[in-house]
Amino acid sequence: MPQVTETDQEANASTDHVTDVRVPGNFRAGDEGTIQKRLCGREQECLKQLMLDPLRPYVPEYRGQIVTEDGEDFLQLQDLLGEFEEPCVMDCKIGVRTYQEDELAKAKEKPKLRKDMYDKMMLIDKSAPTDEEHRLKAVTKPRYMVWRETISSTATLGFRIEGIRKSEGFSSKDFKTTRSRQQVKEAVTMFTEGYPDAVFIGSSLLFVHDASHASVWMIDFAKTTPLPPGVNISHGAPWRPGNHEDGYLTGITSLMSILREMDAEASP
Template sequence: MALFPSSSRPRTLMEQLLARKIEAAAAAAAASASASAHELPGPSGGSRLRRTDSLDSTSSIGSLGSIVLGDDVCRCDDCLLGIVDLYVISSEAARIKPSGWRKIRNIVQWTPFFQTYKKQRYPWVQLAGHQGNFKAGPEQGTVLKKLCPKEEDCFQVLMKDVLRPYVPQYKGQVTSEDGELYLQLQDLLSDFYQPCVMDCKIGVRTYLEEELSKAKEKPKLRKDMYEKMIQIDPNAPTDEEHRAKGVTKPRYMVWRETISSTATLGFRIEGIKKSDGTSSKDFKTTKSREQIKKAFYEFIEGFSHALPRYLQRLRVIRATLECSDFFRSHEVIGSSLLFVHDRKHASAWLIDFAKTVQLPENHQINHFTTWKVGNREDGYLIGINNLIDIFDEMDAEIMAASTVSDSPVSTANTSSGSSSASMSPKRPTCEANEEMGDQQPVKSGTSHVLNIAPPEPSEGRAISYSDGDAGCGDHKSLKGRKEQN
């Protein structure tokens, strides 16, 4: 049986690497099966497969041969690299720690599930992260995410913070039928019909300093990471790495941030799903400002109301971050902004806090200073500011194109029967932004902040406010804040 079923979509490099690793491991396991048959006798005297926890690093190599990776498999770098690590293990490790059987497919396979809201049926789509970590929630408008104690701690604090309206609502723990613990969260897509979704990872790095230090303790050359590196940039490895045909994990972790816009702009696009169901995660090398703008234009194409609402929402989020006790006291790593719009609505939320950790006592960061090992700066505000700048540029470009198309010259050409048309899109007048309320920039000291007045909650909207949550009140801007003209 083929490891990857035939498909018109070409395999990614990570899929090719995974296939080779798995096939090699399966072949080695098959060759040694007869020799080890006396150790694991089956019912008929043959060898019996040792069943282990699919999340355990000692999962059986033999069981690997039965995996068929279809189009619904999570193919993110972390998942695929993790699977390669998981199954390239020694025969000695494969003989230890037997435990209860869980289907090994759960590591890599994700099946879209459907929920019914207002008689509309739609698939909940996770663009980034480990897709097997999610399942349908027991209540309408909820989703379950596999429990991460650090993330639960964050949500418990966030539910009492001014950031509460800008993160998924946390509804407590849920135990599934198999005994797994999950966080029950608000499903941010429940009030949207056929939504477009974009996940942007925020910050100048996506790994904790502790992860980097741990990887440096006993670094070893990784051939799979070397092959991934040369596939993207053959000149990236040093001469020594080329000779060894391997790179260390710390080296790969740092390099991976430099090939996207993470290191330069403080954010990167993780994935985009359009309203027609098509999706893409092919943004790992989307680095330049122009490449980012092109992707953003494609994301909002046909939804001209989305851009001004995203821009307004981002400004509100930035102002709220500056007066948030949670933001002031935490190192925010690997968190994303989730952008969602449909024909009527558009909004954005902060999501994913599994790597967000509380800062040590008496250690302060401003989320804007350049990161150096030891200072724990995450560059979160660098990413937010650049997102706002880019959306501002796009908005100005669209408005300029609209002005040109409405000019007397254009009108005269049209009335005289000219067939020429503006090459740039014209943005129609948007409806009043009910979701964002009356949010007008006002000056406060030396930086620009927003006067945030929460609107009355309206039925059917994806955003909800509670008294006192939507505004910051008087606050001091964080040091290093980039002023917006």
Template structure:
């Protein structure tokens, strides 16, 4: 079931959208402090559950599905709308970054991808197997599992994808940030070592 928003949606031109990582074109800046993200049913169901969950205070408000320029979008609060020069850290949460359905499809109908192979060798030229090197392609699930073991997804249950500082500098070089001390260092750098913002305890 799709919930359509009765709110009129227009795309603002005055404030450029800043995307640190992820698929380009997935977001549009809406009006009244709202954000449009390209529609995904799984994401919609997740937001609907979160709206009545104890995690509700920590996630953007969700306003259903709307349409802009003949494309469906999930409509949510833009948490950065009231900031002039925000610092942004993009994290991918969870100890696994793919769905069971994706794994099943990969087993039933393997579709090696050259773009995933290129991403893999850009980080580690020796990572592909001999078969993958011959094909110059890897399965999406294989690539994602490899990324998990390479990063803190496997060790801490989340990983840093990218950081944008208020001065506009952007860093996405966190693919090998794996261990707790490395993640803590990245967090300290993110807040310019301001311990009033970030409190780190030895038993965290």
């Protein structure tokens, strides 16, 4: 039987965001117009390529790498909130899964029973663990990783809301079990409340609006990697371990459908 352990970080680490719901320590203020994000080589390489890509206007501008006085490496990025006054921010994670295939495969190689993940599961849904998991008071990392996606709209719609910050100070990451289309729609409606013209028709991970304008960007590329040679994906086909499908277009389609519905309801 695998031994019980409490080591490692969260299996499905969530947001690295330019909001106050971001991961503590991953971001620091930069020079005017910039923000510094802790270095991830994979994300850095992706950003370098995106600076030469037609998608460049829709991602944060990459402005190089710096080393802080205490010897830590950070990426310098465009501060996406710099042009806004009292911005409202919504962070969406796009795709039918938020872990890479190799992460799941590695976790399955020598699965250990994790008390910390059992505790996280219990905090969200006490009925989620099996009788055996209740007896052991632990679950394996692969079990937790797959289960984590099923409790939110990641599994049902191909995207989920990670966090929302409103201009009046309201901030929440309490969307772990926001799963149904109606629940998601209510959350997006809350995000745009008072600003009916800010309903977005488009797709991204980071939505920002204030009283006068709105923008949307693709962010967070730490888990973005090139496909293996000879592999093609549609970004919309069902994912099975090994086929590399990510469901990105599934999430975009769902999100656009909800936003169009809101836009139609708001129109005279």
